[in-house]
Amino acid sequence: MPTLTRWYLKSALVWLAAAGIVGAAAALSPLLRLPPVLTALRPVYVHVLMVGWVTQLIFGIAHWMFPKPDAARAERGERLGWLTWLTVNAGLALRVLAEPVAAGHPGGAAAWFLALSAVLQLLAGWLFVAATWPRVRSR
Amino acid sequence: MPRQSVWFVRTALLYLGVGFTFGALILWQKGTGMLPLAWLLLPAHMEIVLLGWTLQLAMGVAYWILPRLRVDGRSTRGRQRAVWWSYGLLNAGILVVVVAGMRTTSPVQAPAVALGRLAEAAAVALFAWHAWPRVKPAGAGR
Numbered sequence: 001m002p003t004l005t006r007w008y009l010k011s012a013l014v015w016l017a018a019a020g021i022v023g024a025a026a027a028l029s030p031l032l033r034l035p036p037v038l039t040a041l042r043p044v045y046v047h048v049l050m051v052g053w054v055t056q057l058i059f060g061i062a063h064w065m066f067p068k069p070d071a072a073r074a075e076r077g078e079r080l081g082w083l084t085w086l087t088v089n090a091g092l093a094l095r096v097l098a099e100p101v102a103a104g105h106p107g108g109a110a111a112w113f114l115a116l117s118a119v120l121q122l123l124a125g126w127l128f129v130a131a132t133w134p135r136v137r138s139r
Numbered sequence: 140m141p142r143q144s145v146w147f148v149r150t151a152l153l154y155l156g157v158g159f160t161f162g163a164l165i166l167w168q169k170g171t172g173m174l175p176l177a178w179l180l181l182p183a184h185m186e187i188v189l190l191g192w193t194l195q196l197a198m199g200v201a202y203w204i205l206p207r208l209r210v211d212g213r214s215t216r217g218r219q220r221a222v223w224w225s226y227g228l229l230n231a232g233i234l235v236v237v238v239a240g241m242r243t244t245s246p247v248q249a250p251a252v253a254l255g256r257l258a259e260a261a262a263v264a265l266f267a268w269h270a271w272p273r274v275k276p277a278g279a280g281r
Contacts, residue, residue, distance in 0.1 A: 050188070055193075058193075058196065067140055095166070099169075102170060106172075107172075110170075111170040111171060111172075113170070114169055115166070115170040117166060117170075118163040118164070118166035118167040118170070119163065119167075121159060121163055122159055122163035124159070125158070125159025126156050129152045129153070132152060136140065136144075136145055136148045136152070137140065138140060138142050
């Protein structure tokens with residue numbers, strides 16, 4: 001299994017565990033009268049599960065299993081793959097931290113971290129497309 | 140990778156890019172409040188990332204990777220025409236649902252979404268019909 005795939009899959013597993021915690025915190029929030037800001041975790045929970053776990057698992061397996069690129073493109077694909085890993089994880093982590101804070105303090109600095117998170121995840125999506133597109137080909 | 144899988148997976152990649160773009164616009168709005176119309180993209184964002192990206196990628200990879208059938212001594216992936224129809228119906232359905240989902244005030248929104256969902260249902264049924272005989276033990280015949 002390539003190194004990048006291992007990083008994707010282990011990060012995906014961490015996000016899966018985090019999704020369990022975030023989902024539980026969001027569900028328990030009204031029952032245990034936890035801070036109302038935790039209600040903002042509901043969309044975070046969905047994205048931790050779908051981006052952190054599902055999408056990242058797909059990214060890792062695709063990097064491993066899709067037809068290998070030719071030598072000239074392999075190095076570029078590897079670079080794009082690492083950038084994808086970095087931007088998707090940084091973007092999602094930033095969202096997890098900033099969204100509950102921004103919900104409690106609209107217009108504060110956390111709101112701009114949310115915007116930065118949006119840019120990072122947008123980059124991650126298109127970087128993965130650029131890295132993977134040449135590998136999706138007929139024999 | 141067979142041609143059908145190339146079409147499924149490349150289309151899924153395009154949907155990934157578009158779905159993440161819509162999601163980023165919504166999140167930007169959530170943070171800054173500068174793009175209020177971005178909320179109109181929420182149903183499209185969900186449709187695109189769940190069906191356009193995730194489901195379509197799974198279908199493309201399944202078509203590529205499931206065990207092949209042996210028919211008259213030849214190795215084959217089975218009902219290929221059904222898979223092409225599945226591809227066409229799935230993407231037509233997604234596009235109809237996405238466009239209709241954004242026209243919240245239109246009287247044809249509900250019937251259009253229903254039509255799109257019917258096309259998607261037909262697409263997955265056709266795909267399942269193709270895949271069913273390919274889900275078999277290693278080395279088993281048809």
